[in-house]
Amino acid sequence: MRLIHEVIEDLRGRHDTEVTPLGAVLEELLGGERGSLPELADRFTQAGLGHIMASWIGNGPNLTIGPKDLRRVLGEARVQDMATLAGMPPGDFLVHLARLLPAAIHHMTPEGEMEVPGEFGRSPSARGTSNVA
Numbered sequence: 001m002r003l004i005h006e007v008i009e010d011l012r013g014r015h016d017t018e019v020t021p022l023g024a025v026l027e028e029l030l031g032g033e034r035g036s037l038p039e040l041a042d043r044f045t046q047a048g049l050g051h052i053m054a055s056w057i058g059n060g061p062n063l064t065i066g067p068k069d070l071r072r073v074l075g076e077a078r079v080q081d082m083a084t085l086a087g088m089p090p091g092d093f094l095v096h097l098a099r100l101l102p103a104a105i106h107h108m109t110p111e112g113e114m115e116v117p118g119e120f121g122r123s124p125s126a127r128g129t130s131n132v133a
Helices: 004-012 019-031 037-046 050-057 067-074 076-086 090-108
Strands: none
Touching: 019 037, 019 076, 019 090, 037 050, 037 067, 037 090, 050 090, 067 076, 067 090, 076 090
């Protein structure tokens, strides 16, 4: 699994002006104090949208997610918190995050696998990496 810092650098190379203000949010959501990739995958599964997250982790085409579904996955308090961190109104934040999140997660999981916290160094088959569905 690639580090989120590397992924953000890759996304900046795509000339998307929204990556810079969202970089800190992506770091916090996918590997910081506000969350982790496995925790986010669990939230998608609980919201009945695990298949969307699985498409981002897998090697096939990335399914899209709309701002409304992303708000449901993250929860209102987390959306407000992250929008503030990004310096954007919540609605704008969700539009931009919905566009960037699939690529960020796809780039973090180039082998189509997600490491489970505390299980680094174990083989992918031993980790049971495909729990998102």
